[in-house]
Structures are given as C-alpha cells and as structure tokens.
Amino acid sequence: MKKNRRTFLRNSALASLAMTAAPAAANSFSNSNPSIPDGLTILFQGDSITDAGRARDQYYANSTRGLGIGYAYLATSQLLANNPNGNFSIYNRGVSGNKVYQLADRWKDDALNLRPNVLSILIGVNDFWHMVNGHYDGTVERYESDYRDLLNRTVKEVPGVKLIICEPFVAWGGSAITERWKAEFPAYQKSAAKIAEAFKASFVPFQKVFDEALKKAPAKVWCPDGVHPSPAGAHLMAQAWLETFNKLY
Template sequence: MKTNRRSFITKSIIGASLLTNANLFSAQAESLDNLNKSKRISISKDDVILFQGDSITDNGRDRKNKNANDNWALGSGYANLAAAVLLEKYADKNLKIYNRGISGNRIPDLQNRWQEDTIDIQPTILSILIGVNDFWRTKDSGATNTPEQFKKQYQTLLQQTLSKLPNVKLIIGEPFGVKNVQHVTEDWFPDFAGYQQACVDISKEFNASLIPYQSIFDNAEQKASGSYWTTDGVHTSLAGASLMAKGWLDVIK
C-alpha cells in the first residue's frame, strides 16, 4: 500500500511537471508565433516595393532601365522571381516594384546613392541585402571595416531613411556565405558571423522583418551541395535564386 501510494504521488508530481512544461512550451510557441506575425508585412494597394543591395540583388539588371515591373530592370535573380509572384498574386493592388542593387556595393556605396536610388523612389516597402562585400573586401582587398563599424554605418543609413520615409516597412536580408564553394573558405568564419549578427541586431532595433538567408542555405545543403545553390558561395544559381525568393516571400502575410 505504501508502495502504491508512493508511486501515485510520484506519478502525480511527474504529471504536474509535464503539464507545466507543456503549458510553458505552448506559451513560448504562441509568443514566437506572435513575434513572427508582428514581423510579417502586409501588401497594400499602390505599394511601392524596392529591392536594394549588391550584386546578389543586381543580378544582371539593365541599370539604364528605370521602369517598375520590368523583366530587364529587375534582373535575373531573387528580386525578379519574388516580384513575379507578387505581381501575379496581387494583380488588383497596382504594385510598383523596382530593383536598384549594384554589384560590389557596400554600405558606404549605398549611402552615396541613397537619395536618388531610394528616397526619390518613395518606397513603402524597402528590402535591403548588404554586408557580404563589407566583409569580403577585408579578406581580398585589405579593406578595414569591423562588424562594429558596419553596424554603425547601417544604423545611420536606416535612421536617415526613416527621417524621410517614416512609414516605410523594412526588410533586412541576412548576408550569407556557402562554405567551401570557391570564394567562401573556412577562414570566413567566425569573422563573417559578426556582420551577420549586426544585421540581426539592426532588424530588431528598427522593427524590420529579417530573412535568415544563412540558415536557409545551410538547410538547403541537406538536399544538394552548396555548389548546386551558388556559383561561388555568394552568387546564386537559378535554384539558389528561387530559394532566396521563397525566403523573401515568407515575410509577406
């Protein structure tokens, strides 16, 4: 009888503990779900969507073509693929979608052309993917720019943006590198992670949606090697561009 009583008490304690943990996990899941929902972006009628960044965004676009919703103006990368889905899905919204990415750009390059290539376009949704060159040039060209400096430059850029476009919705793309594919060697890490963390911190500070491209590509390598998704560890193949576009569209409600 004592054994049964002890067993009953033990089972009751374990059961209560499991129930408490289950409630805790449920609360955490709900909290995370609410967090994710709060950072997703709704598409509204007459939205102006601008993709900004470096060569990954540029992807061979015709820079002389300034038109919205134009194949040649959008390039052949993730920006084009994401734009195609948006324009088809929201055909009744009168969207205008632009690409102003320029190959080789770093944060200082964005700052130098920001008025003409961003503010003057008056985007209501602004997507920025930058950072890989800010790090890469420290490896191949002797540039000096720490993650802390990069973060301050990024903060300044967004502060200037919000001062002129206070209602713009921000999307921050995490810079990524696929290891052991041509340019992206093991010695990129852990240093490169500092620039990635800066983007994570900035997304929180400015209440921006964050696209975790590094983990997206890491997970994709479970299906195929890095060379399937990128040509050199940074620039995408067609499959990689589609992967990026899907990651981008995931932040849209």
C-alpha cells in the first residue's frame, strides 16, 4: 500500500508539474498584442539566413514549405497560432547568397508587388563575406548606399509600410569567422543601425542576442559556422523578432 501510495503521489506531482510547465512552454515566444490589426501582409526578406531552405515553388502566403525552416517560419508559426482569426498573409522571399544589390534586382516581384504592411529585411553578411572571399568587390559604403536606395524606392511605392531592419550578426567562435570579421564587420552593423534610424524603422539587435547566448554555450550550439543559425539559434532569432514586431502596434 505504501509503495502504491508513493507511486500515486509521485505521478500526481509529475502531472501537476507538466500542467504548470505546459503554458510556459507554449508561451516561450512573447507575442500577445491585442492591438495588432487583422489582415496584415508580412514579408520576410534577406539572404540564406532568411531563406532557410524554403521551397521556391511554394510561394503562397502561410505555406509551410514556402517559409523554410528558420526564424521566419518559427516567428510565423507563433504569430498565426496567437492570432488564429487575424487573417495574416505571411511570405518568405529570402534568397541564399543575396547581397543588397541582388535584393534590388528582384524587388518588384518579390517585395513591391506583394504590397506588404510589414517588411522585415535581414541583409549584410554576404556583402561582407563575399568580399572577404574575393567573390565581390563591394564596400561598406556601397552596402549602405544600396540599402538606402532600396528603402527609398520601397517607401515611395508602398506608402505606410512598416519597416523592420534586422541587424546582420556573427556568432563569434564559429568555424567561418576569422579575425578580419572582428576588425571590419562591425562597420556593416553600424550602417544597418544608421539606416534603421534614418527610415524610422524598428531594429532587431541580433548581435546582442547571440552575444548573450554565447555566454551560456559556444557557437556550435547556436550558429556553428558563425553565420547560419542552428535550430536553437533560429529560435532565439524568432523570439527577438517577435518582440520587435509586437512594438509596431
């Protein structure tokens, strides 16, 4: 009897713990803002970090395969779950390898024609990385100039669009990161922050997110090569993005 009673009490305690923990797990992303309007069109743009293996032929709104497997998918899943009657249309048009000028080349079809209410852009790592690898002759000045031109075009053709500028980031200690990154890449981050301020855009401080994460575990946990996030890193990105998005309304 005593053994059965101990088993019963233990199982009851575990069940109670599970019930207590479940809401916390479900709300691990902070995204409860009742003032978010219905019917929003939200667009994620950028390079491979945003692309995250999305299926290019699945270009419809809220398509599971079309959203990839990265932070854009995770943020979208939480937005749709927390706003089931919101009638949001969310797209991912990130393209692996892109630099700012390549966004501009496809901007009409992949951004302007979608008429987004919210446009999120994460771009910059390739503008630096491809230059370091000798595959691109860009500079930080070109990065900033191209970026400003792109946004000027956007706000002119899509009046009222809310902009989210995501900070290009590095997970220090990643396998692809050299000393040159430490010396030169912060200039690109400063340019992105300046652009966000100039266009009154919301800014997602991804570098701070990963710097804090690296205090808990090494780069291999969050972003093994220093550029492309792991599932854990993508989770952190989605969390930070949603916190920024919630402040738009």
